[in-house]
Each structure stands twice: as structure tokens, then as C-alpha cells.
Amino acid sequence: MAFSVNFPLFSIVLCLLCAVVSSLLPSKAARAVSIALCAALAAGAACLASYGVSVGKATEYLMGHYPHPWGNELRFGVLEPLLVSVFAVVMLLCLIGGKRYLAADLDPEKSNLYYVMCDLVLVSLTALSYTNDLFTGYVFIEICTIASCGILMIRQLGRTTLASVRYMIFSLIGSGLFLLGLILLYAVTGHLLMPNVKESVAALWAEGRYRTVLLMSMALITVGLGVKSGLFPFHFWMPDTYGYATPSSGGILSGLVSKGYILLLIRIVYGAFGTDIFYRSGISNVLFVFGACGVIVGSISAAREKDVSRMVAYSSAAQIGYIYLGIGLSPGMGVLASLFHILTHALTKPLLFLSAAELASCAGSRQRAVWRGAGHINRVAGFAFSVGAFSMIGIPLTMGFVSKYRFALAAFERPLLMIPTLIVLAVSTVLNGLYFIRVVVAIYLPPERRTDRVRITDHPAYAVCAIAFTAMNLAAGIAALPIVRLLESSLTLL
Amino acid sequence: MENFWQQLWNARIAVAAMTLFAVGFVTLLLHRNLLKKIIGLNIMETAAYLLLTSLGFIEGRLSPIVLGENTDPLLYVNPLPAGLVLTGIVVSVSVTAVMLALTVRLYARYHSLNLDDIYAMAQREHGVN
Amino acid sequence: MKRKKSIKERLREWDADAFDLTERTAGPMHPAPAAPEEEKPEEPPAPERETRLGSRALRILYSVLAALFGTVMLSFLLATASELPPYGAAENPVHNAVSERYIRDGMRETGAVNIVAGVILDYRAFDTLGESHVLFTALTAVLILLLGEGVHRESTGQIRMQQDRIVTNTASVLTPIIILFGVYGILTGHLGPGGGFSGGSIVGAGLILHSVAFGYDRLGRYLNIKTFRIVCFAALAFYSLSKCYSFFCGANGLHTVFSPGVPGRILSAGLILPLNIAVGVVVACTMYGLFSVFQRGKI
Numbered sequence: 001m002a003f004s005v006n007f008p009l010f011s012i013v014l015c016l017l018c019a020v021v022s023s024l025l026p027s028k029a030a031r032a033v034s035i036a037l038c039a040a041l042a043a044g045a046a047c048l049a050s051y052g053v054s055v056g057k058a059t060e061y062l063m064g065h066y067p068h069p070w071g072n073e074l075r076f077g078v079l080e081p082l083l084v085s086v087f088a089v090v091m092l093l094c095l096i097g098g099k100r101y102l103a104a105d106l107d108p109e110k111s112n113l114y115y116v117m118c119d120l121v122l123v124s125l126t127a128l129s130y131t132n133d134l135f136t137g138y139v140f141i142e143i144c145t146i147a148s149c150g151i152l153m154i155r156q157l158g159r160t161t162l163a164s165v166r167y168m169i170f171s172l173i174g175s176g177l178f179l180l181g182l183i184l185l186y187a188v189t190g191h192l193l194m195p196n197v198k199e200s201v202a203a204l205w206a207e208g209r210y211r212t213v214l215l216m217s218m219a220l221i222t223v224g225l226g227v228k229s230g231l232f233p234f235h236f237w238m239p240d241t242y243g244y245a246t247p248s249s250g251g252i253l254s255g256l257v258s259k260g261y262i263l264l265l266i267r268i269v270y271g272a273f274g275t276d277i278f279y280r281s282g283i284s285n286v287l288f289v290f291g292a293c294g295v296i297v298g299s300i301s302a303a304r305e306k307d308v309s310r311m312v313a314y315s316s317a318a319q320i321g322y323i324y325l326g327i328g329l330s331p332g333m334g335v336l337a338s339l340f341h342i343l344t345h346a347l348t349k350p351l352l353f354l355s356a357a358e359l360a361s362c363a364g365s366r367q368r369a370v371w372r373g374a375g376h377i378n379r380v381a382g383f384a385f386s387v388g389a390f391s392m393i394g395i396p397l398t399m400g401f402v403s404k405y406r407f408a409l410a411a412f413e414r415p416l417l418m419i420p421t422l423i424v425l426a427v428s429t430v431l432n433g434l435y436f437i438r439v440v441v442a443i444y445l446p447p448e449r450r451t452d453r454v455r456i457t458d459h460p461a462y463a464v465c466a467i468a469f470t471a472m473n474l475a476a477g478i479a480a481l482p483i484v485r486l487l488e489s490s491l492t493l494l
Numbered sequence: 495m496e497n498f499w500q501q502l503w504n505a506r507i508a509v510a511a512m513t514l515f516a517v518g519f520v521t522l523l524l525h526r527n528l529l530k531k532i533i534g535l536n537i538m539e540t541a542a543y544l545l546l547t548s549l550g551f552i553e554g555r556l557s558p559i560v561l562g563e564n565t566d567p568l569l570y571v572n573p574l575p576a577g578l579v580l581t582g583i584v585v586s587v588s589v590t591a592v593m594l595a596l597t598v599r600l601y602a603r604y605h606s607l608n609l610d611d612i613y614a615m616a617q618r619e620h621g622v623n
Numbered sequence: 624m625k626r627k628k629s630i631k632e633r634l635r636e637w638d639a640d641a642f643d644l645t646e647r648t649a650g651p652m653h654p655a656p657a658a659p660e661e662e663k664p665e666e667p668p669a670p671e672r673e674t675r676l677g678s679r680a681l682r683i684l685y686s687v688l689a690a691l692f693g694t695v696m697l698s699f700l701l702a703t704a705s706e707l708p709p710y711g712a713a714e715n716p717v718h719n720a721v722s723e724r725y726i727r728d729g730m731r732e733t734g735a736v737n738i739v740a741g742v743i744l745d746y747r748a749f750d751t752l753g754e755s756h757v758l759f760t761a762l763t764a765v766l767i768l769l770l771g772e773g774v775h776r777e778s779t780g781q782i783r784m785q786q787d788r789i790v791t792n793t794a795s796v797l798t799p800i801i802i803l804f805g806v807y808g809i810l811t812g813h814l815g816p817g818g819g820f821s822g823g824s825i826v827g828a829g830l831i832l833h834s835v836a837f838g839y840d841r842l843g844r845y846l847n848i849k850t851f852r853i854v855c856f857a858a859l860a861f862y863s864l865s866k867c868y869s870f871f872c873g874a875n876g877l878h879t880v881f882s883p884g885v886p887g888r889i890l891s892a893g894l895i896l897p898l899n900i901a902v903g904v905v906v907a908c909t910m911y912g913l914f915s916v917f918q919r920g921k922i
Binding site for chain 3: 520548574
Binding site: 183 | 515518519522523528531535538539542545546549578581582585588589592593596597599600603604609612613615616619
């Protein structure tokens with residue numbers, strides 16, 4: 001067993017320690033600790049992913065001296081460390097890119113607490129990705145809920161506090177449902193560790209015992225995680241939450257936190273319910289329907305919106321809809337498309353939020369109406385926003401194109417769902433085109449008044465972050481095949 | 495009929511827990527008053543813990559604290575649900591504290607606990623932001 | 624002549640909503656932004672609610688729908704409840720090999736007489752590690768929200784409490800007993816009922832009683848925000864590091880230096896006693912801290 005299998009344990013403990021230490025440090029040091037932590041986590045997880053590829057099987061890592069079903073465990077193949085690494089990189093770039101706004105939005109006395117919360121978000125994402133135990137999942141879901149609410153409400157405007165309350169309420173509804181589902185599952189299987197749960201569920205399903213309880217618990221867990229990540233009928237908190245948070249937090253919340261819940265759902269579907277039973281139970285079809293509705297409703301709401309940050313936030317609702325649509329489609333290709341879309345969205349949304357904030361500060365407002373010519377004033381932000389917008393529309397050479405292509409491919413596997421999927425894809429692409437291209441066109445129209453151009457060197461932190469995000473997006477969009485292959489092979493290890 | 499009452503008696507705790515859960519859930523989701531929402535949240539979580547605790551109980555057995563050297567599994571109730579509930583209670587206390595703090599902040603700013611009123615007032619100051 | 628518009632002009636028109644598809648179909652959903660403050664004088668909240676929820680009819684509809692939704696949900700949940708294994712039966716699926724091993728081998732493997740303590744601090748210690756950090760997270764979130772906000776002086780009710788002979792005399796008798804009982808609970812958590820969480824909250828309650836009866840000044844000499852943070856840091860860091868060591872040894876098949884000892888002794892059960900102390904400290908601090916921050920915006 002290679003030494004790198006210890007990295008998940010070390011990264012979780014390191015995050016917890018950093019969070020606790022940061023509460024004692026001044027804000028600058030806390031910021032440095034957070035950034036270093038993200039970098040270390042990304043590097044460790046990348047090592048672990050390459051180890052996973054070379055071994056070709058998933059590792060079960062005991063948290064203590066007792067194997068399942070007695071003690072807690074972690075479990076990781078390729079997918080989990082890969083996503084953790086992406087999460088850490090995105091968080092790093094968010095923290096770097098939003099530096100200017102963090103300085104403005106945070107109360108200087110409390111700004112170290114922001115980084116404490118960031119560390120805690122990171123630890124919960126890591127633990128949610130690695131855990132092999134459902135109840136540990138619940139505990140870290142709650143840490144994630146409180147910590148993400150923390151990075152939201154640290155900007156102490158009335159509107160942001162209100163947004164935090166609504167976010168918190170929906171999150172708590174989601175975790176309440178998840179908890180009840182978990183208890184029901186435990187009541188009939190007697191296990192909490194995913195491999196054992198899977199065995200018992202398969203046995204009970206074959207015997208036909210406790211059918212209602214099993215269905216109910218699957219439904220509750222799925223709906224709970226769906227509510228927390230903003231699936232269609234419960235997406236109303238999104239525009240306020242993402243739109244009024246400080247841009248770094250908006251990026252982290254939309255790009256990472258919701259993805260952590262979705263990843264946990266995928267792992268539970270594969271590891272605890274078993275794909276056979278989950279896709280035979282009909283819950284996947286419900287997910288498909290709600291996902292499709294989410295895509296359409298999110299896109300229409302975004303098209304109505306005049307405030308660009310809120311528009312980008314509504315577009316998140318549509319992207320979450322895509323991901324659930326893929327999960328609902330089929331266990332192989334559909335989930336693969338969803339995983340790729342998770343990557344796309346995680347790399348695109350933070351870029352859009354940060355660039356929108358940057359352009360808004362050039363234009364003086366977040367209303368689209370006054371953005372005319374902002375792309376000439378701040379060229380980096382204009383370019384980055386355009387790339388992000390193209391990726392969300394699904395224009396070739398960007399990641400968004402690849403994920404839409406994978407969704408279309410996955411649709412062909414399910415003849416019955418093929419036509420609706422393609423219609424949803426087409427309609428939402430047109431709507432996305434409408435509202436994103438409008439903004440892109442507006443920022444490249446000749447400006448109405450002459451303003452000094454913003455140079456790259458004026459905001460180097462943002463420039464670094466924007467260039468890194470755009471480069472990753474274009475690289476992954478052009479050379480998508482290896483990534484898709486990697487995800488495909490990692491799905492077999494789940 | 496006899497069978498039905500027997501079944502209901504067997505499921506008495508589960509029925510109570512589910513009823514409380516539904517009450518709490520609906521209060522949390524649909525009530526407009528923030529404090530009542532928090533009360534609903536607590537009812538909901540407590541109901542879930544009630545169900546979880548009831549799972550561990552076995553008729554006529556002792557609490558899982560070893561008596562002397564006697565570690566016969568047939569003597570004690572299941573210790574695992576108790577441990578899980580302990581974890582859960584701490585989580586629910588933390589969440590309640592955060593919700594209450596948010597409520598205090600909102601009340602200090604808007605002098606109202608009704609979410610609709612607060613929303614309307616926040617909409618009005620939207621221009622400032 | 625007129626038809627020959629340049630592309631740039633057309634784009635400008637589009638940008639200015641001249642041929643907008645979406646917004647016309649959408650209708651006035653969102654109110655116009657940025658109405659100047661003086662145009663909208665302070666209104667009583669009641670009419671505002673009317674605009675939000677429409678009319679009385681809509682509000683009645685809302686409650687009817689809420690009741691309907693609740694009934695549907697309840698019926699689903701009750702259908703599930705009727706199928707659950709019967710309450711209190713020994714042959715339920717939860718009473719399987721997992722709990723059997725906890726009971727049969729728990730004392731030998733963890734050294735704890737209280738099997739629940741052994742389960743949460745040894746078999747499933749990772750959960751509990753997360754759990755104590757949930758408390759820390761919540762406290763940090765409350766500090767973000769309320770530190771330096773709210774009422775800075777003590778409320779009149781508080782001052783009246785401090786002048787009340789009954790309160791102060793009872794508190795002066797009870798506080799030491801309560802705190803002693805809590806400490807006893809923490810220290811014997813591995814031997815019987817008690818443990819870090821319950822003992823810690825009893826100690827926290829004692830601290831709160833003391834501060835209600837005698838004000839914050841006397842406690843504040845020992846428990847200001849700085850000592851508070853350092854104590855929390857020390858306890859949580861000890862917890863994380865020692866558990867990291869024990870997880871690392873467990874996963875790599877190494878032996879730890881902690882041994883279960885002789886079950887029943889106060890110094891036994893390996894890490895469980897120190898972890899109970901750490902948890903107890905964190906819980907007591909968090910309880911008192913939350914009370915103090917809620918009441919006066921500082922610790």
C-alpha cells in the first residue's frame with residue numbers, strides 16, 4: 001500500500017487544524033493559510049488520483065482499527081480525488097481572484113473568520129467526497145451547510161442576511177429529509193457503511209421486503225440532496241444567495257458546494273443503493289423530469305433578469321438541472337455527462353461571477369443596461385466573461401460544448417427520453433444564447449463615455465485567476481477526450 | 495381489525511415520529527414567521543431523533559453499560575442508535591444557534607419577523623446595493 | 624434608406640431592448656430597480672404584505688394548499704411507518720452483528736465500560752470528530768453575525784436578576800455543585816452515563832447561571848475572547864491530532880501507544896478519557912460563548 005493512500009486522512013485533519021488555527025490568526029495570515037491549504041490539498045489529491053489510476057481499483061481506508069461494518073471508513077478510487085483536486089483548485093482561484101472584493105466586503109475585525117469558514121467548506125467537501133459512511137456524510141453535510149452560510153453572510157448587508165436565512169432554511173429542509181431517509185435506511189438494513197447497506201438493500205429488494213421503506217428512504221435522500229443543491233422546485237434561493245454574496249463566495253457556493261452534494265448523491269446511488277435498484281425504482285425518472293424543468297425554468301428566469309450577477313445565478317439553476325437530468329437519464333453515459341458537467345460548471349461559474357463583478361465595477365452597476373463598452377475598459381474581464389458565457393451556451397472549443405454533446409449522446413441510450421432530452425437541450429441552448437450573447441454584445445459595443453482603461457497590472461490577482469480559469473476551460477474543451485476517458489474508467493470504480 | 499390495531503401498536507413510536515416530522519417540516523417550509531420556522535425545524539429534527547432512538551430499544555433489556563464482566567449481547571439494548579442520536583443532537587443545537595443569530599440580525603435591521611414583510615422591505619432598499 | 628442599418632446599430636437596438644423577445648413575454652415580474660429612497664416614504668408593513676401575497680383570498684389558498692401538502696406528506700410517511708419493523712422487538716434488522724460486536728467485544732477492545740462512549744469515541748470516532756467541529760463552525764458563524772452587534776449594556780432584566788437575593792444566593796450554592804457534577808460527568812464518561820457532550824453542557828449551564836447571577840465581570844477575568852479561542856484551539860487541535868495518529872495507525876496496521884487498560888479504572892480506555900475532556904471543554908466553552916454573544920455581542 002503506497003503512502004499516498006493516507007492523503008485523504010491528512011487532508012481532512014490538516015483542514016480542521018487550519019480552520020482552528022485561523023481563528024487565532026490575523027486576517028492576512030489566515031488568508032495565506034487558506035491558500036496554502038488549497039494548494040496542498042489539490043496536490044495531494046492529484047497524487048492520490050494518479051495512484052488510483054495506476055492501481056485500477058478503489059481503496060478502502062479504515063478510520064480506526066475496525067473494518068466495515070463496525071468502524072468509519074473512507075473509500076476512494078479515481079473520481080473522488082480528482083474532484084477534490086478540482087474543488088481545491090477552484091477554491092484557490094476564487095480566493096485569489098476575489099481579493100479586492102473581499103477586502104471591501106469583509107469587516108476587518110472578522111475577516112479571518114471568513115477564511116476559517118472557507119477551510120471548513122473545504123474540509124466538508126473533502127469528507128463528503130471520500131466518506132464511505134452515510135452518517136459521517138450527514139455530519140459533514142451539516143458542517144457544509146453552516147460553513148457555506150457563513151461565507152455568505154459575512155457580507156453584512158440586509159439583503160445578504162435575508163439571502164442567508166432563505167439559503168439556510170432550504171438547506172435545513174434538505175438535511176432534515178436526508179436524515180430521515182438515512183434513519184429509514186438504517187432501520188431496515190441495520191448498517192451505515194455503504195458496502196453493507198448495498199448488500200442488504202439488494203437482498204431485501206430481491207425478497208421484496210420493506211419495499212415502501214426502501215423506496216421512501218431512497219426518495220428522501222435523493223430529494224434532500226436535491227433541495228440542498230438547488231434542484232428545480234427548490235431553486236428560489238439561488239439568485240439571492242449567489243447574487244448578493246461577495247463574488248468569491250458566490251463562486252464557491254455555486255461552483256463547489258452544490259457539487260459536493262451532487263457527488264455524494266452519485267456515490268450513494270452507486271455505493272449504497274446500487275444502480276440497478278435505483279434506476280428500476282422510478283426515482284431516476286422523477287429526477288429527469290425535475291432536472292428538465294429546472295433547465296427550462298432556470299433559463300427563462302435568467303433571460304428575464306437585468307442584474308447580471310443574478311442572471312448568472314439563475315443560470316446556475318439551469319446547470320444544476322442539466323446535472324440532474326443526466327443522472328436521471330442512465331447510470332453509465334448519463335452520469336458520465338453529469339460528471340463532466342460538474343467539472344464544466346465548477347470551472348465556469350466562479351469565472352463568470354468574478355468577471356461580472358469586475359465588469360460591474362468598471363460600469364458602475366450590475367445592471368446590464370449600463371454595461372455598454374465595459375469589455376473595452378477592462379479587456380481581461382471582458383474576454384474571460386465571454387469565454388465563460390460561450391462555455392455556458394455550449395459553443396465548440398469550450399467545456400460547455402463537450403458536456404452538451406455528452407448529454408446528447410447519453411440521450412440516445414434511452415429511446416423513450418431521447419426526444420424530450422434533445423428538445424430541452426435545444427431550447428435551453430437558444431435561451432442561454434439569448435441572454436448571454438446579449439451581455440457579450442453589450443460589453444463589446446463602443447463605450448458611451450470615455451473612461452480610462454483598466455490594465456492587467458491594476459488587478460493582478462484577478463488577472464491571474466481569470467487567465468487560469470479560461471486556460472483550463474479552453475484546454476479541457478479542446479482536449480476533452482482524455483478527461484472523458486478518465487471519468488469513464490473512474491465510474492467503474494465507484 | 496385486531497390485526498390493524500396490533501400493527502398500529504407496534505408502530506406507535508414510528509407513527510408519532512412521522513406525524514411530528516410532517517408537522518415540523520410543513521412549519522419550516524410554509525410558515526412565514528421566522529421564529530416559528532425555527533420551532534418547526536426543532537420539531538422536525540427531534541422527531542427524526544425520536545425515530546432513531548426507538549430503533550435501538552429492545553423490550554426488557556438494560557442500557558448498554560457493562561455490568562461487572564457480563565458482556566452477553568442478549569443482556570443490553572443496541573448502543574449504536576444512542577451514539578448517533580448524541581451526534582445528531584449536537585448538530586441540531588448548532589444549526590438552531592446559527593438560525594437564531596440570523597434572526598436576531600434580521601430583526602435588528604427590519605424590526606419584523608415575518609419573512610414576507612422583510613422581503614418587501616429588502617426589495618425597497620435594493621437600489622442601495 | 625431606412626432598412627440599411629449597420630450591424631452595429633442593430634446590435635445597439637438589441638441591447639436597448641428594441642426587439643426583445645424574452646422580456647415582453649415575461650411581463651413585469653421584477654419591480655423596477657433603484658427607486659430613490661425619498662419617493663417611498665415609510666409605509667406600515669401591512670399593505671406591503673398585501674402586495675406580496677396578493678389578497679386575502681390568496682392567503683386562504685396558501686393555507687389550504689399548505690394543509691393539503693402536509694396531509695399528502697403525512698400519508699406517505701405513515702404508510703412508511705406502518706411497514707417499519709415493530710418497536711422493541713429483538714429480531715429487528717438493526718440488532719445485527721454490528722451491535723453484537725460492540726457489546727461483546729466493546730469493553731475489551733476500547734476499554735470503556737460505557738459501550739456508547741466506546742462506540743462514538745473509538746469505533747465511530749470520525750463522526751464525533753466532525754461533530755465537535757460542527758460546534759466550532761456554529762460558534763464561528765454566530766461570532767460573525769453577532770460579535771460587536773446588539774445590546775452592549777446588560778439589559779434591565781439582567782440587572783434586576785443581579786439584585787435579587789434569591790437568585791444570587793441560590794446561584795452561589797448551586798454553581799459549584801453544577802460545575803462539579805459536570806466535571807464528574809466528563810471524567811467518568813467511559814465508566815458510566817456521562818461523557819464530553821453531556822458533562823460539557825452541564826458545565827456550560829453552570830457558567831451561564833453564574834454569569835446571570837453575578838454579571839460577566841467576574842467570569843470575564845478568566846474567560847475573555849482570547850482565552851476562549853486559545854482553549855477551543857487547544858482542545859480541538861489535540862482532538863484532531865490524536866485521532867489522526869490513531870486513525871493512521873489503524874489504517875496502516877500499526878499498534879498505538881494507547882492501550883485499553885483495565886476496564887473500570889478511572890485511568891483506562893486509552894484515548895477516550897482525554898478526548899472526553901477535550902470535547903467537554905469545547906462544549907462548555909461553546910455553550911457559554913453562545914449565551915454571552917447572544918446577550919451582549921461579545922464574550
